Amino acid sequence: MTEPRGSSSVSGAPSEGEADWGPLSALPGNPLMWVLILSEMLVFAAAFGLFAWMRADQRELFDASQQLLDPVIGGLNTMVLLTSGLFAALATNAVARHQVRRSRQWLLLTMALGLVFGAIKIAEYASKFGAGLTPETNTFFAFYYLLTGFHFAHVLFGLVLLALVAWRTTLANVETATAFWHMVDLIWILLYPLIYLLR
Amino acid sequence: MRTTLPSSRRLVLTWATLMGLTLISMISARLDADAEWQALPLWGALLVLVSTGFKAHQVLMTYLNLRVSSPGWKGAFLGLALVILGVILSGYLAARHQLLG
Known part of the structure; x- marks a missing residue:
């Protein structure tokens, strides 16, 4: 299968009309998106470290609270997000082959799965609130809502970006928006075992 | 110069791998067990x-296509993960x- 060509520089020398981003030019896609990805990873790493520290300090409370989460729902949401990541990557491939209409279809499917992720997350929050488990319940639930809520905010922002590039479908736009979406995938992959699985 | 994006076949294989690894995580965390809630064995936590x-x-x-980047950037992002x-x-x-x- 032939591999489609992307838009970004990977060599040191920028091509005509392209800005020279220095060392960032070696990254695929929009260099500023990689700066954002790096900074988001650092922010989440700090939050994960704080969570891990608090868990070590209040093990019994964290264990008892974690039992009230549904790790299968979390796993289902992981699969939904990873599948949306596949569709996002296929959208980039399609636009690189000048198949704009096909790319838009993949983008819409990506967004549909993003909405499924959101619906599952809202149902999960509703269930927890219904059971009286709020951010004020204890430290574990404060972290649970903070970390998953901050991630959910990124999902919503990603959906807006995807909608914009489904409207203005160019290779550079699709590469940039889907890179953000993959970063959202990546953060969830790291968040899921921390909150739901490790006990 | 332009980057090479991963082929559709590679993307689908990556997706299948990711699904498989998610299932392995869930099984390692013993979500299938009917037994009372208990701490994971160390091997289970490590497998997760x-x-x-x-x-x-x-x-x-693959999804972020970092494989076409320089060894330094690959090392930096993988190192951070x-x-x-x-x-x-x-x-x-x-x-x-x-x-x-």
Whole structure:
């Protein structure tokens, strides 16, 4: 299968009309998106470290609270997000082959799965609130809502970006928006075992 | 110069790998067990983290196409993902052995 060509520089020398981003030019896609990805990873790493520290300090409370989460729902949401990541990557491939209409279809499917992720997350929050488990319940639930809520905010922002590039479908736009979406995938992959699985 | 995007076949294979690794994580965490809630055996926790590390690697290298980048950038992002996993593992082990309690 032939591999489609992307838009970004990977060599040191920028091509005509392209800005020279220095060392960032070696990254695929929009260099500023990689700066954002790096900074988001650092922010989440700090939050994960704080969570891990608090868990070590209040093990019994964290264990008892974690039992009230549904790790299968979390796993289902992981699969939904990873599948949306596949569709996002296929959208980039399609636009690189000048198949704009096909790319838009993949983008819409990506967004549909993003909405499924959101619906599952809202149902999960509703269930927890219904059971009286709020951010004020204890430290574990404060972290649970903070970390998953901050991630959910990124999902919503990603959906807006995807909608914009489904409207203005160019290779550079699709590469940039889907890179953000993959970063959202990546953060969830790291968040899921921390909150739901490790006990 | 322009980058080479991963082929559709490679993307689908990566997706299948990610699905498989997610299932391995869930099984390692013994979500299928009917038994009472209990701490994971150490091997289960390590398997969860190893499969998470592979998933992060796949997303970075294929979905984000970092494989076409320079060794320095690949090392930086994979290293950061490893540091995050190390932080998670350290906190887990500290809680397990009640190092702060």
